[in-house]
Amino acid sequence: MSVSPTGPVGRPRRRVDARAKVIGQTRFADDLFFPRMLHCRLLRSPHPHARIVSIDTSRAQAHPGVHLVLTGDAMPIPYGILPVSHDEHALCRDVVRFVGDPVAAVVAADESAAADACALIDVVYESLRTFASPEDSLAYAEPRIHDYGDTGNIHKLVALEFGDVDAAIAGSDHVFDDVFFFEGNTHLPLEQHAALALRDPDGKLVVYSSTQTPHYLHRALAKVLEMPAAHIRVIATPNGGGFGGKSDPFNHEVVVAKAAWLLDRPVKICLSREEVFYCHRGRHPVLMRYRTGVSKDGRLTGIDLQTLLDGGAYGSYGVASTFYTGALQTVTYRVPRYRFRGCRVFTNKPPCGPKRGHGTPQSRFGQEVQLDKIAETLQMDPAALRILNVAPPDTLTANYLHVRTIGLAECIRRVTASSGWAEKFRKLPNGRGVGLACSSYLSGAGLPINWNDLPHSGVQLKLDRSGGVTAFCGATEIGQGSDDVLAACVAEVLGLDTFDIRTITGDTDLTPVDLGSYSSRVTLMMGHAAVQAAERAREILADAVSRKLDVPKTRLVFASRRVFDCEAPDRGVTFQEAVCLAEAVVGTIGTTGSYTPPKSAAKFKGGGVGPSPTYSYTAAVVEVEVDPGTGWITVPRVWIAHDIGRAINPTLVRGQVEGSVYMGLGEALMEEQVFRRLPARLSHALVHKFPSILEYKSLTSLEMPEVFTDLVENPDSAGPFGAKEAGQGPLLPIMPAVANAVYDAVGVRIDEIPVTPEKILKALIAKAAGKPARIGPTAFPEVPWPEPLQVTPPDEGGDGRASNAPARAKRNVDAGIEAKAGVRP
Amino acid sequence: MPSDTDSKVRLSLDVNGERIEALVDPSKTLLEVLREDLQLTGTKHGCELGECGACAVLVDGRPVLSCLALGLECQDRAVTTIEGLAANGALHPLQEAFADFGSAQCGYCTPGIILTAAALLESDARPSRDRIREALSGNLCRCTGYLQIIEAVEAAAAATASRKVTA
Secondary structure (H helix, E strand, O other): OOOOOOOOOOOOOOOOOHHHHHOOOOOOHHHOOOOOOEEEEEEEOOOOOEEEEEEEOHHHHOOOOEEEEEEHHHOOOOEOOOHHHOOEOOOOOOEEOOOOOEEEEEEEOOHHHHHHHHOOOEEEEEEOOOOOOHHHHHHOOOOOOOOOOOEOOEEEEEEEEEOOHHHHHHOOOEEEEEEEEEOOOOOOOOOOOEEEEEEOOOOOEEEEEOOOOHHHHHHHHHHHHOOOHHHEEEEEOOOOOOOOOOOOOOHHHHHHHHHHHHHOOOEEEEOOHHHHHHHOOOOOOEEEEEEEEEOOOOOEEEEEEEEEEEOOOOOOOHHHHHHHOOOOHHHHEOOOEEEEEEEEEOOOOOOOOOOOOOOHHHHHHHHHHHHHHHHHHHOOOHHHHHHHHEOOOOEEOOOOOEEOOOOHHHHHHHHHHHHOHHHHOOOOOOOEEEEEEEEEEEOOOOOOOOOOOOOOEEEEEEEOOOOOEEEEEOOOOOOOOHHHHHHHHHHHHHOOOHHHEEEEEOEOOOOOOEOOOOOOOHHHHHHHHHHHHHHHHHHHHHHHHHHHHOOOHHHEEEEOOEEEEOOEEEEEEEHHHHHHHHHHHHOOEEEEEEEOOOOOOOOOOOOOOOOOOOEEEEEEEEEEEEOOOOOOEEEEEEEEEEEOOOOOOHHHHHHHHHHHHHHHHHHHHOOOOOEEEOOOOOOOOEEEOOOOOOOOOOOOOOOOOEEEEEEEOOOOOOOHHHOOOOOOHHHOOHHHHHHHHHHHHHOOEEOEEOOOHHHHHHHHHHHHOOOOOEEOOOOOOOOOOOOOEEEOOHHHOOOOOEOOHHHHHHHHHHOOOOOOOOOOO | OOOOHHHOEEEEEEEOOEEEEEEEOOOOEHHHHHHHHOOOOOOOOOOOOOOOOOOEEEEOOEEEEOOOOEHHHHOOOEEEOHHHOOEOOEOOHHHHHHHHOOOOOOOOOHHHHHHHHHHHHHHOOOOOHHHHHHHOOOOOOOOOOOHHHHHHHHHHHHHHHHHHHHO
């Protein structure tokens, strides 16, 4: 796929939807108003874990203005994003599992009437033991938060081993054994989730929602409402920020769909900010232990990783999140042998799920801080140590992930050069420091959530005699610029301007399926589908123009809204004339394109999480200033280089990179989704510590540092025009780079996120007292690990299959630490 | 009780240069009046508690969080929303710059930020970068990291200044 000098690809451009956004005319879900529309509010549980004894809705139903009161019995079918964890109900039926779990819904003439009526619903609860931490969930198997999962309150246990790791570590010159903790945090999209449902005039159900995944919502609605999917239309309104937080099918979406169906009136719900904190699906708190073998010249010999994830009350994406905590270590650096064991537990808190980086930032933090410690011990420069270990291109990793192009070493060279690393590292005065860290990320998950052979993304094009081109795709615009990428890919191939293309996206009635805006998949997968559809359209047009002008097709150029002979550019037709010529020959012109990722080399169970068509790479240097007297930390500057393959629109890529730096600094310094117990005189319930924007601290324009962004462009043939992802990878190095910079500044190790002034001060005080200058966890708890699945690495002769699969599975089931295959709720 | 006309009060506002008379629930915030009674949904909300800045509008030229002001408090005052910023079909220089600099990603915080920046430029035609950061510090953006926003405000200020020089 070549790029034309006059085409849109690679040029910094105004995005196609910019005008609507700057004039306030982008229609978000809560901006929709329909005649006869009613409003919905949810009654949420005040208990973290309780059995519902009874619900009496009679007073609410009698309240003026109330049209409908729903409880869980109206929607008894469970759903969930992953097929292995359909463990949610639109409204809780028997048990509530966290403060904020919805138990009833009221639909009324306006929001205040609905809220007033919610207060009139009488629910009798019987309290159950609260599981507040992973330690609680490991210690007590009963009562089970869910009646499924690997054992007790353990949702998922994963154990994979690639080669003899113990031998590799035992034979290493150095062994590093470190425990790290990464606190949970949340997406905090500025737009509160909203959904609106109605029956269209011919009786079918229509649901508008601020969802990143209309396709999965479509499936969930069909299942719960027991309706043919073809009779349900889901329209993803542009999302006012997603970051992964709008990727699950949500109870409020199902509730308004059911209510609109029953009442035959439009029903809308917009969650309050407090409720958005309860939806969550954000970063899992993860405790991790890295045992890493290193040769004396600094080469990694093997990693033995354990992770423990606090999953919250439901499955969500959790099984995938668990695998992701151990998936990408090998994609960044060459790790010849690797063992990964991950455990996700249920607790009575809002469910965790995918936030930007999905499961990988936590363990990336541990790995990159440990590398800083390794470099220190080996007296190596952290940049040189990393460059030495960068994964080789065009290889399979020990866990069978395909590394294609890798610009990581170049990224490291660029950020060390631009930041003046050599002059700063270990050389700045006390209180100032620099830290380096790297990362990699998927350009789209290689496997779909529901395993099948269908394309992951589809695009249809309509061309007509007006010269107009409309591109239809199920992809969802969440602010990242997917509509612009769609227009750019089509315009590039057809020689048009992006503003010549009309984009219709995220509408299950009108657009072919795209799996959704998650896993950094849209640019690559939708882009391929768009290019294929556009190339097919170009072929049709070229046939007609070639005949008309009597010029061989191979000499025709599509550029500047014309189709012309490259040897005689004056000889040509306008694009509109070309469409007319073609339409006269072939009739109505419509083309399609689709994309399915290549098959993975991993043939073992669990090998489905981690494969991607290609990976992006990032390196970042963060500079910090730490007040040694107070621990107060500020970040004045960040240098970041990102291997983007090729930037479709550099303005948007830069925005993704800087936005990642911003969000990464929030996680590094202040953002925490944490909980507390109410006083005993109230209920002692486990509640969200501060479900408000005021108290959930995030960076403002005053805290945002200067950012020097560098895009490394080395087109990867796996991506459209060579493009890789930009939305998630650049976030990952920021947190460890901050922790490493704090060590450079004041000589204390903060081995947990966030890195707060309190922790720094505590460590400084410990250091002054001659104690270990470190804050962080000291131990990893006992987890009933199953016997690992043994897979021989490719360079030791492996074929991607496990060597001990059936016997191991039987032993693990017999030991009671693995659910029998096929056991699902 | 769902609101009925008996409990509503007459509110008159100058909204984007147009005289508006409406019967509104007296408990409604300016945000609710704009969005629900006047269908001016360009004004957004992210918290309804004055924490995020998404609902900022101009009242008599000054930025106000419309979720914290009652509609009635604005009786007979001039309210500018994002719908009123473009004049005679031409985008405001801030709108042009935000579009060109990638300053609007999801676009949800954008109306509040553009209006806050417009008020800043009215009081200080060439604000320093620190002044811009200070002025926008009450408007949260989760997408951009603010830098492309700040650059757009600087570019809009420069464009406005050069236009005045040529004019």
